[in-house]
Amino acid sequence: MENYIIWLLPLPPLLSFFLIILFTNKNKKISHSIAIGAAGLSWLGSMAVFICALGVKEFGKHVYGSAINWLPTGTTWFKIGVMIDPLSAAVVFFVAWTVLAIFIYSVGYHNFGQPKGDHDIAGLPPHGATITDQHGHQHTVPSIEPMYSRFFAFISLFAFGMYTLVVSDNLLTLFVGWEIMGLCSYLLIGFWFGKPSARNAAVKAFMTTRIGDVFMLLGIAFIYSFTGSLSFRDIFKPGMLQALASTPAFFGLSAAGIIGLLLFIGTVGKSAQWPLHVWLPDAMEGPTPVSAMIHAATMVSAGVYMVIRMFPLISAGWTVGMPLNTTMGVIAFIGAFTALFAATIAVAQNDIKRVLAYSTISQLGFMIAALGIGAYVAAAFHLVTHAFFKALLFLGSGSVIHGMEHGEMHTGDHSVDPQDMFNMGGLRRRMPITFWTFLIGGFALSGFPILTAGFWSKDEIFAEAFGNGHMVVFIVLAVAAFLTAFYTMRQITLTFFGKPRTEVAEHASESKWTMTLPLIVLAVFAVGCGWVGIPEKFPVLGGILPNWFHEFVGSTLAEVPKAVTFSWTPLLTSLCVALGGLFCGWLAYRKVQSPVEDKLQIPLLKNKYYFDELYNFLFVKPAGWFSEKFAYLFMDRTVIDGILHSVARFSLFLGGFFRNKIDKPVINEFIGDGTGNVVKASGSRLRKIQAGRIQYYMVASVAFLVIFALLYYYLIGGM
């Protein structure tokens, strides 16, 4: 029974996509109803599966799932199927909630129910409609998004991709879901395709993740050629892992190592780790629900999910206490480096969404670093909690932006960037629900102790890092956590505290219930979902609630990893960095009025360490040169067209030759006219025989008679 539901989980969003695209595009209400209904159905199914999974003892050994024969491959079949084991059950839980929340949020975000804009064009963000109220005053109000239905179609497709990825039991359908999400990220980042910046951002996102995907595909191919299967069940058999770990492959790594590295590069692209991080900040060009979807709930989580899933492969041959093998070392390095790197950039950003983008990159670095050092459960835990509070933060920022836009329309001042934090301030009073939920999300991100989910998951990472002796990682992550708390508080202070810095901020107003309700729901999760993973040895609180998460998710692996021994150092460190960062952030920014006073507006940080410029120089410009000058002008125009034109010219020449030299003189004149002329000439000569004079005829007949008689007599003989 559960298996059927699992197979059906990705289906409603897919159907919703097709229905909206094909049929209900014109009708906005029906479109969003179909989309939300589909998300709701999948949510229902996911909850059902999750709750059923909870009830199964030792779920890790008795997972749900089934497989079908799909492609005939010689004598065997290539199987695809679904599987819900503890890891994917936890993931599908948060995916279902966040997707549904984002869908409902989008209704309000795109101003459903508002009038059509004055000069809104499909492809550009809506500008607002002018309405006249009963007093004859003209107001500008937010207008409905012209491409409303299309948005819901795309995010439905996105949801389909994520569900497919989560429920699949083999790397192939996982990759299919992966790529569908890549496509949808392109479509949605470039949703407002009228803006050149959005178009470029969409291409950049697609291209950058594509680089990762190529390597991932190589990894998948390698696995298939080695093991003959892509199904997780087959790959993670102990015997298979053993074989993979002991077979040497390229660059001194074992097969498992190389495959793990290749697959990890896919995650580097998809989860925007250094060096393929450049697309994620630009992806803020898309509407905020898209940012929430891509950068919190689904796409980047998919990258981390995949690498968590492949942990047995990556850690083949490694056990706790051993030094990290090469792949894990690389993963840990990139994760930790990215965490610090992105956090340093985030402190210098002014756009409210950019801060969150870099924050996402940084937090993903945390998860990946955790996985790199072997903290499987911690990484999964942080993945789940991060999804909730990051989605909350993004949706909250969208609500803030909406409020600012409302203020813009009120004041008529359109020169103010509604996303710049230095134009905000004091929104605490004007947008209370948004403020409180954003605060909860921010605290969760910073790791505010006990009350927020982020604390528990981050603390677990610290504990694992410290407890297993990975000091470098520990220190780097601690610094990154400090910076995280710092820039989060900076963001909250600049946005919500103090006095409004512009008139626009003064006239900001709270958003509709369709936007604030999801915020509240997610806030509940942001607070509470950490309490399922309280370590047992935690002082005071430990042991009250069992460390259910550890047992549950840990059972996915062949043997449940031992919880790390409790130590005060990581706990104190995380408390210090969290609270200290929050306090410093508030302290530094409560009086700051303009960017000029912000001491952290260091050009290097503000310009993201000039990585974009570097890549532009190294890759984009040469590629552009190549395609323009070489491929287009040289190969296509000169060589290929040259060949074609020569062929054409030769054919024309040949045709002309045949016509003028052979056809006309020989066939027309010689044979055609010639025969005619010969006939005419001979005719005109021969007709003179018929003179009309009888005696000619008679003479001729008698003469021939004589001749024939002679011939007869002499040749044939006789009388």
Next chain:
Amino acid sequence: MTVEQIIFIITGLFTLGSAFMVVTTQKLIQAALWLVSALFGVTILYAILQADFLAVVQVVVYIGAIAVLFIFAVMLTRKELRDQGSQTRSNWWIAALLGALVLAGLVFLIIGEPAFNRMAQAIPAGVDTLRNLGTALVSPDAYVMPFEVASVLLLSALVGAVYIASRKGEEK
């Protein structure tokens, strides 16, 4: 040389000579008259051959009708009293050559055939050739059909000749 042979030779020469004159004389009316004489010669030949009825018919029909018709025709188609120009075509020698060749061939064949050297048998007594001819012409077992057809032929010739030569609508 029996008497018969001499008569035959004289008659033959007479006939041939007249025929020769028919085809060479320059005056057409003389040609017609020479034809009459040639036909007379043929009559005598019929008589020698004991085809007496035919001899008489020859005189009556050929000379009396046909030759006269010729003379009438010559009269009716004279432009002037004098015949114009040579009556022989310029390439008469081809005709002469051909005629000579044909004659040579025929003579050669005739001489070469031994069956032609026989003499005539006497007509058996009691055979009345004239009566037999008459019977043959009208007897249904014999040649009444060609006879009747010949009469139809003559009728059609008559009608045709009258029609062709009539003056109606031909004066231009």
Next chain:
Amino acid sequence: MSIPLSWYLILAATLFCIGLFGVLSRRNAIAILLGIELMLNAVNINLVAFWRYRDPAQMAGQVFAVIVFAVAAAEVAVGLALIISVYRRSNTIVADDIDLMKW
């Protein structure tokens, strides 16, 4: 009774050839018809000679000759009628000038 058949035949052949010569070489249309008459008479002589020298009791030879007479008469009548008609039309009886059937 002493004249071999061949003499008659040679005579008829000679007459025939003279007639042939006349047909082929005379300009006047009527003269052509004269030549034809000579040829017909030569044929008749042949027929009667064969009649006499083979079986005088059989009348086929003479009947044939009689029929030839009739045919000759008819032919001369029609031919002369034609010539007169042509003469009236184009005022000539020179055979070479009657060449309407030329190309």
